[in-house]
Amino acid sequence: MTSETLEQGATRALDGRTRKMSTGRLGDRLFGLSAKGSGILLLVIMAAIAVFLIVKAVPALRADKANFLTSQEWNPDAAQSRFGIAQLTFGTVLSSVLALILATPVAVGIALFIAFYAPRRLADGLGYVVDLLAAVPSIVYGLWGLQFFVPKMNGVATFLHDDFGWIPLFGGDTVGGQCILTASIVLAIMILPIISSITREIFLQVPRANIEAALALGATRWEVIRMAVLPFGRSGMISASMLGLGRALGETIAVALVLGTASGISLHLLKPGGNTFAANIANTFAMAGKIGQSALIASGLVLFVITLLVNMAARAVISRRKEFV
Amino acid sequence: MAKRIEVSGLNAYYGKTRAIEDISMTIEPRSVTAFIGPSGCGKSTFLRTLNRMHEVIPGARVEGKVLLDDLDLYGPDVDPVAVRRVIGMVFQRPNPFPTMSIYENVVAGLKLNGVRRKAQLDEIVEKSLRGANLWNEVKDRLGRPGAGLSGGQQQRLCIARAIAVEPQVLLMDEPCSALDPISTLAIEDLIASLKDQYTIVIVTHNMQQAARVSDRTAFFNLAGPGKPGRMVEIDETNKIFTNPGEKATEDYITGRFG
Incomplete structure (x- = not known):
C-alpha cells in the first residue's frame, strides 16, 4: 500500500x-x-x-498597344500587337446575366413545386430528373444547341424581330439563330438544375414550426410560401443563383458551338454571333502564337476576377441581413 | 367577439390510426378551458382539430362536428383558411418568423387580411403588444428581429401576433412548456387578462397551471394501451381538482396514475 x-x-x-x-x-x-x-x-x-x-x-x-480593358480589337499576334477584352466582357456578362434571369424564376418554381405542391412520388421522380440534367456533359448541350435548337431559333428570331422589333433588344439589321439569346437559353438550361436542386434543399429545411405559424394565421399555400418559405430561403436562393452565374460565366464549349462567330458589342440579342471569354479561349488558343496565348491567359485572368467579384457580391448581399437569419 | 364551441362525436385519424375517439364537449365563450392528461393521449391533436390544423399533416383527417356558434367548421363549403383566421393558435415552442422584425411579426396576420394602412397597423401593433404584455420591453426596438428576444418574450410576441387579428377563439398548445417559471407566470397573467375578450383553450402538462388559469378543465386519457385517446370528463376546474367524477381523473391528478 x-x-x-x-x-x-x-x-x-x-x-x-x-x-x-x-x-x-x-x-x-x-x-x-x-x-x-x-x-x-x-x-x-x-x-x-x-x-x-x-x-x-x-x-x-x-x-499590347491598344487599351486592354476598352479595346474591341483582338489581334495579339499581329506585328503591332493590339487587343482588348471589351467585347469579351460584354458577351460574357450579357449572356450569363440573361441566362440567370431566364433560369432563376423557372428553377425556383421547380423547387417550390417539388417541395410543396407535387405529390410525394412525383416530387421524388422530378427531383431525380432535375439532378440528371446537371449530369449532362456541356458538349452535349452544345451539340444539341447547335444541331437542334439553333434551327428552331431561326424562326423564333425572325418572328421576334418582325413582330417585336420595336423593342430595342429584338431590333437590329440581321437576325439569326446563332445569337446571344440562343446561347443564353442554352446556358439557362445548363444552370437550371444546380439552382433548382440547391433551392429545393433550402426550402425543405424551412422549419415546420414556421410553416405551421403561417398556416395557423390563416395563410393559403402561396401565402405560406411568401411569408415563411421565400424569406427563409432568400440567402440560399442568392447563393444558388451565384453558383449558377459562376457556371454560366465559365461555360465554354456550349457557347462556342452555338455562337460560332465573333461579333462586336451589340445589345441586339438576335444578332448572329457573339463571343465570351471562355469561348474565345477555346476557339483561338490552339492557333494562337506566343503573345496570342499570353493574351488569352490575360483574358482568363479577367474572367477569374469577375467570378471572384460575383461571389463576393453574393456574400455581401447574404450577410447584409444576417441578423434576420 | 368570443364565441362558443360545441364539439360532437369527433374522431381524428393519422392515416389509418385513430388518435382520438368520439369526443363531445362544449367550450364556453369568455372563459379558459384547460386540457390535461398524460402524453400521447390526444390533447394536442384534439386542439388542432378545433382550427383545422390537424389536417395539414399528410394523411390526417377528422370526422365529426365542431360548431363555432352555429357554423360547422367541417361543413362542406367552409374554407379551412378562413377558419384559421378567426381561431388563433399559439404553439408549444415560440415560433416567431425568423426573417421578420418584431413589428412585422405582429402584423403578419393583418397583412393576410389586407390591412395595409400604416397608421392602422401602428395602432394595432401597439395594442397587441400591450395586450401581450410586451410593449414596454420592445417599444424601442420594433425593427429588431423577433428571433432575438428571449424565449418568454418570443412566446408573448407569438400571442401578440395571434391576437392582432382579433380572433374569436385562442388555442394554446402547451404555451409555457419551453419557458422558465417567471416567463410562465407572465403568460399566465396574460391568459387571465385575455379571457375577458376571448374564448381560450389551453393544453397543459402542468396541473397547477390548469388549476391556476382555467375555469373548466377536461381530462383526457388513452382508452387503453394502443387505443385512441378519449376525453374522460370535463367540469368546473375546482370540481375536477377537488372532487372529480371519475376514478381515473382522481388517480391522475393525485399522481397515482398508471
Whole structure:
C-alpha cells in the first residue's frame, strides 16, 4: 500500500481524466491537422492559379498597344500587337446575366413545386430528373444547341424581330439563330438544375414550426410560401443563383458551338454571333502564337476576377441581413 | 367577439390510426378551458382539430362536428383558411418568423387580411403588444428581429401576433412548456387578462397551471394501451381538482396514475 493521501489520489484521478478529455489524443491531432491541411491546400491552389495567370499574362499585356480593358480589337499576334477584352466582357456578362434571369424564376418554381405542391412520388421522380440534367456533359448541350435548337431559333428570331422589333433588344439589321439569346437559353438550361436542386434543399429545411405559424394565421399555400418559405430561403436562393452565374460565366464549349462567330458589342440579342471569354479561349488558343496565348491567359485572368467579384457580391448581399437569419 | 364551441362525436385519424375517439364537449365563450392528461393521449391533436390544423399533416383527417356558434367548421363549403383566421393558435415552442422584425411579426396576420394602412397597423401593433404584455420591453426596438428576444418574450410576441387579428377563439398548445417559471407566470397573467375578450383553450402538462388559469378543465386519457385517446370528463376546474367524477381523473391528478 502506498501512503497516498485522499487529495493526492483525487488529483491523480482527475489528471488522468482531464488528459483523456483534452484534444491531445492522437486521433484528434491527426484529424485537426488534416482538416487544417485541406484548408491551407485550398488557399495554395487558389494562389497558384492566380500567380500562374498573372505571370503568363504579363508579356502580352506589355506588348499590347491598344487599351486592354476598352479595346474591341483582338489581334495579339499581329506585328503591332493590339487587343482588348471589351467585347469579351460584354458577351460574357450579357449572356450569363440573361441566362440567370431566364433560369432563376423557372428553377425556383421547380423547387417550390417539388417541395410543396407535387405529390410525394412525383416530387421524388422530378427531383431525380432535375439532378440528371446537371449530369449532362456541356458538349452535349452544345451539340444539341447547335444541331437542334439553333434551327428552331431561326424562326423564333425572325418572328421576334418582325413582330417585336420595336423593342430595342429584338431590333437590329440581321437576325439569326446563332445569337446571344440562343446561347443564353442554352446556358439557362445548363444552370437550371444546380439552382433548382440547391433551392429545393433550402426550402425543405424551412422549419415546420414556421410553416405551421403561417398556416395557423390563416395563410393559403402561396401565402405560406411568401411569408415563411421565400424569406427563409432568400440567402440560399442568392447563393444558388451565384453558383449558377459562376457556371454560366465559365461555360465554354456550349457557347462556342452555338455562337460560332465573333461579333462586336451589340445589345441586339438576335444578332448572329457573339463571343465570351471562355469561348474565345477555346476557339483561338490552339492557333494562337506566343503573345496570342499570353493574351488569352490575360483574358482568363479577367474572367477569374469577375467570378471572384460575383461571389463576393453574393456574400455581401447574404450577410447584409444576417441578423434576420 | 368570443364565441362558443360545441364539439360532437369527433374522431381524428393519422392515416389509418385513430388518435382520438368520439369526443363531445362544449367550450364556453369568455372563459379558459384547460386540457390535461398524460402524453400521447390526444390533447394536442384534439386542439388542432378545433382550427383545422390537424389536417395539414399528410394523411390526417377528422370526422365529426365542431360548431363555432352555429357554423360547422367541417361543413362542406367552409374554407379551412378562413377558419384559421378567426381561431388563433399559439404553439408549444415560440415560433416567431425568423426573417421578420418584431413589428412585422405582429402584423403578419393583418397583412393576410389586407390591412395595409400604416397608421392602422401602428395602432394595432401597439395594442397587441400591450395586450401581450410586451410593449414596454420592445417599444424601442420594433425593427429588431423577433428571433432575438428571449424565449418568454418570443412566446408573448407569438400571442401578440395571434391576437392582432382579433380572433374569436385562442388555442394554446402547451404555451409555457419551453419557458422558465417567471416567463410562465407572465403568460399566465396574460391568459387571465385575455379571457375577458376571448374564448381560450389551453393544453397543459402542468396541473397547477390548469388549476391556476382555467375555469373548466377536461381530462383526457388513452382508452387503453394502443387505443385512441378519449376525453374522460370535463367540469368546473375546482370540481375536477377537488372532487372529480371519475376514478381515473382522481388517480391522475393525485399522481397515482398508471
